[in-house]
Amino acid sequence: MKLAGKYAHTAFFGAAILGAACLGALPIAAKDHTAAEAQVLELSKQAIALRSVRGEGNQTPQVAALFRDALLAGGWAAGDIEIVPVGDTAYLIATWAGSDPSLGPIVISAHMDVVEAKPEDWERDPFIPVVENGYLFGRGASDTKFDAVQAMVSVIELRKQGYKPKRSIVIAYSGDEETTMITAKIIADRLRGARLVLNVDGGSGTLDEKTGKPAYWSWQGAEKTYGDFQLEVTNPGGHSSTPRDENAIAQLSAALERIGAYRFKPELNDITRDYFSKAADFESDPLTSQAMRAFAADPANKAAIAVLRADPAMIGKIGTTCVPTMVEGGHALNALPQRATAIVNCRIFPGHPKAEIRAELERVAAQPGLTITEINPEYVVDAPASPFDREFVDAATRAVHAAFGEIPVIASQASGASDSMWYRALGVPSYGASGTFSKSSDDYSHGLNERVPLDNVGRAITYYHALLKELTSR
Numbered sequence: 001m002k003l004a005g006k007y008a009h010t011a012f013f014g015a016a017i018l019g020a021a022c023l024g025a026l027p028i029a030a031k032d033h034t035a036a037e038a039q040v041l042e043l044s045k046q047a048i049a050l051r052s053v054r055g056e057g058n059q060t061p062q063v064a065a066l067f068r069d070a071l072l073a074g075g076w077a078a079g080d081i082e083i084v085p086v087g088d089t090a091y092l093i094a095t096w097a098g099s100d101p102s103l104g105p106i107v108i109s110a111h112m113d114v115v116e117a118k119p120e121d122w123e124r125d126p127f128i129p130v131v132e133n134g135y136l137f138g139r140g141a142s143d144t145k146f147d148a149v150q151a152m153v154s155v156i157e158l159r160k161q162g163y164k165p166k167r168s169i170v171i172a173y174s175g176d177e178e179t180t181m182i183t184a185k186i187i188a189d190r191l192r193g194a195r196l197v198l199n200v201d202g203g204s205g206t207l208d209e210k211t212g213k214p215a216y217w218s219w220q221g222a223e224k225t226y227g228d229f230q231l232e233v234t235n236p237g238g239h240s241s242t243p244r245d246e247n248a249i250a251q252l253s254a255a256l257e258r259i260g261a262y263r264f265k266p267e268l269n270d271i272t273r274d275y276f277s278k279a280a281d282f283e284s285d286p287l288t289s290q291a292m293r294a295f296a297a298d299p300a301n302k303a304a305i306a307v308l309r310a311d312p313a314m315i316g317k318i319g320t321t322c323v324p325t326m327v328e329g330g331h332a333l334n335a336l337p338q339r340a341t342a343i344v345n346c347r348i349f350p351g352h353p354k355a356e357i358r359a360e361l362e363r364v365a366a367q368p369g370l371t372i373t374e375i376n377p378e379y380v381v382d383a384p385a386s387p388f389d390r391e392f393v394d395a396a397t398r399a400v401h402a403a404f405g406e407i408p409v410i411a412s413q414a415s416g417a418s419d420s421m422w423y424r425a426l427g428v429p430s431y432g433a434s435g436t437f438s439k440s441s442d443d444y445s446h447g448l449n450e451r452v453p454l455d456n457v458g459r460a461i462t463y464y465h466a467l468l469k470e471l472t473s474r
Contacts, residue, residue, distance in 0.1 A: 033461040036157040040150050040457050041136065043070055045129040047145040048138035052113045052175075054088065060175040061090040063112040063145070067152060067173065068092065074156035084186075089113060089175035091183040093190070096159060098168040098472060104195035105168035106471050108155065109419050109430070110148035111177030111184070111201060114140040115446050122448050135442075135451040142452045143445040144201040147434050148173055150457060151200045154435075154464035165472035167195060174419050177201070180379050181419065188422035195429075196392060198467070199420045202432020203412065205404065207439045207453070214456070216282070216408040217400045219393070220432025221271040222385030223414035223421060224316070225348040228375040229358060230341060231255060231365070237331075237338035246369070248340035249329040255365035256324045256342055262364045263309065264320040267349055268299045270388040272317060274411035281408070288314070316415050320357060322346040343375070347415050350385040380417055383424035392431055392471070399467035403459040404437070433467070435460030 043066065052060040064083045071081055071094050081094040092112070098105070117126035117139040124130050126139035136146060152171055172191060174184040191197075202220040207213065233248040233255075268276075276296035283289040291307035295318065298304075308314040315321060322344050329340030348357050354374060362372055388411070397409045412432075420430035437456045 031458070031462055033157065033458045036153050036461050037457045039070075039156075040146075040153045040461075041131070041454065043067075043149045043153065044136060044141070044146045045131075045138075047112070047149060048129040048136075048140050049127055051127050052089075052140070053116050054113065054176060054179045056088075058088040058113075060088075060113050061085065064090050064092040064173070064175070067112070067148075067171075068094070070152065070156065071171070075159045084183075086175065086183050086186065089183060091175045091187055092171070092173045093187065094171040096155065096165065096169040096171075098165040100166050101168070103167045104193050105170045105191070106468065107170045107172050107191055107194045107197040107423075108151050109172055109174075109184075109187075109197050109199040109201065109423075110144055110151065111174045111419060112145065112148065113175050113178050114143065114145070115178045117450075124449065126450070131454070134455055135453055137449060137451045139450055141450045142436075142438065142443070143450070146452045147200040147436055150435060150460055151198075151464060154461045155468065157461065158465055158468060163469065165468075166474065167472040169468065169472055170194070177419050181417070181422070182379075184419035185381075185422045188419070188426055188428065191423075192426045192428060194423070196389065196471070197420065197423045197428060197430035198433045198471075199418060199430055200432075200434045200436075202414060202418050202420060202434065204432075204434045205400070205407075205437030205456075207437050207456075209439055209441060212439070212455075214404040214407050214437050214459075216410055217404065217437075218410045218412045219396055220412050220414055220420075221388065222269065222350045222424075223383070223416065223418060224320070224350065225346075225352070225354060225382055225421070226380050226417045227346040227348055227354045227357060229322075229344045229346065229361060230373045230375055231344060231361075232339065232341045232371050232373070233367070233369055234339050235337065235369075238336045240334045240336055243336065248337040251367055251369060252327070252329065252340040252342055255367040255370050256327070256344075258364050258366065259322060259344060259361060260324055262322070264322070264349075264360070266295070266299050266305050266308075266318040268296065268318075269350060269385050269413075271385050271411045271413045274388070275317070275413065278408060278410045316347055317413065320346065320349045320352060322357070322361060344372075348382075350383065350413070353382045354380075381421055381425045383421040385413070386420075386424055386429040386431060389429055389431075392429070395467055395470040396431075396433055398470065399463045402466045403435070403463035404456075435463040 050059040129138040205217040235248045276292040280292035291304040294304035326343040330337040423430040
């Protein structure tokens with residue numbers, strides 16, 4: 001259920017990051033991973049060609065089989081790989097056993113399914129992978145088959161090189177992240193003893209828009225909880241020629257107006273404090289930059305809040321947001337409405353249960369006869385932010401610097417849901433930590449002509465090797 005693009009947190013930087021790569025050493029040359037790079041491209045193309053979309057003809061199980069075969073060729077035993085069918089989809093778990101089974105494993109998380117794509121809307125058939133001008137085009141190129149393959153091939157090459165991990169490495173790929181997320185919930189429950197999760201469907205690096213060089217890398221330590229709430233008012237109805245004070249549409253409209261105007265209390269956590277403090281250096285607008293620093297220092301700063309709330313790219317970062325997104329009412333042109341309903345979509349700041357937000361909406365609506373009900377609560381779980389784990393942050397920073405140079409490393413909080421929420425809900429730290437770098441302008445996740453650049457694959461493999469070696473050697 002990808003509810004916000006993987007790279008969406010990078011969009012506000014825009015041209016402000018020009019020259020940011022000069023803040024540290026230039027990216028160093030990656031080690032020679034020629035064979036692995038070729039395998040990343042070939043497997044990504046094969047995976048994209050499989051239409052792993054929920055419903056009739058879902059080929060997610062075939063993607064899992066493709067990945068299984070690559071792992072078997074890379075040294076895994078058949079007994080160390082599971083493909084588990086669930087409805088019309090499936091999930092994959094592959095274990096590389098470490099030398100100390102008492103230690104919690106490092107889990108690499110991604111998903112194999114994609115959102116629907118209609119060929120008639122695209123310039124290219126979304127399920128026929130195409131390489132043009134240094135980009136791989138196709139559904140799943142950026143969300144997230146390419147990332148899944150890149151991480152998996154990095155582990156395969158690491159094993160071929162003779163590395164012996166102390167902690168086990170578990171590759172755990174779900175099959176319905178874009179829809180119900182049931183398989184991710186199952187996987188997280190099975191792996192609840194993990195040391196931490198590296199979710200390559202979150203976090204990412206950003207390339208400078210003009211030079212194409214790595215500008216900064218962002219890891220994802222939290223995500224807002226997704227919630228859909230149905231608001232409903234019912235009346236006896238009647239003839240429109242005899243109106244009465246109670247009118248379902250008017251009552252619902254009044255409640256929606258109050259909700260639309262309401263602003264939840266601004267707040268910070270360790271993840272967003274790091275984000276506002278460091279990202280302010282790359283903000284081109286001095287007023288916004290000043291507000292970001294002021295908010296990081298004091299989340300009750302009214303002047304800073306006013307500036308950030310006025311920016312659509314910022315308002316969702318400082319607290320919970322709830323907005324009306326759908327409305328329906330009435331049953332005839334000449335009748336009083338018997339029923340009026342609306343959907344309010346909420347993105348809830350970590351630490352607040354959905355029930356708490358529903359109760360707050362009821363107080364704000366202050367409308368007699370209105371009922372508020374959460375829709376599909378089983379698909380989303382309340383999840384806290386992952387801890388600001390210094391061991392992970394330091395290891396990731398060293399890995400990024402080893403592969404891409406001493407560029408800034410910034411924490412981030414996503415506005416939408418990912419498989420990480422199921423791990424975090426069980427107390428397992430999960431971090432978005434993709435090795436892919438892309439320009440903000442190239443974010444076409446869920447959209448037309450989805451693409452990913454190919455010229456940093458070697459560096460990404462170097463990054464995964466450095467990160468995994470450090471995290472699994474102790």
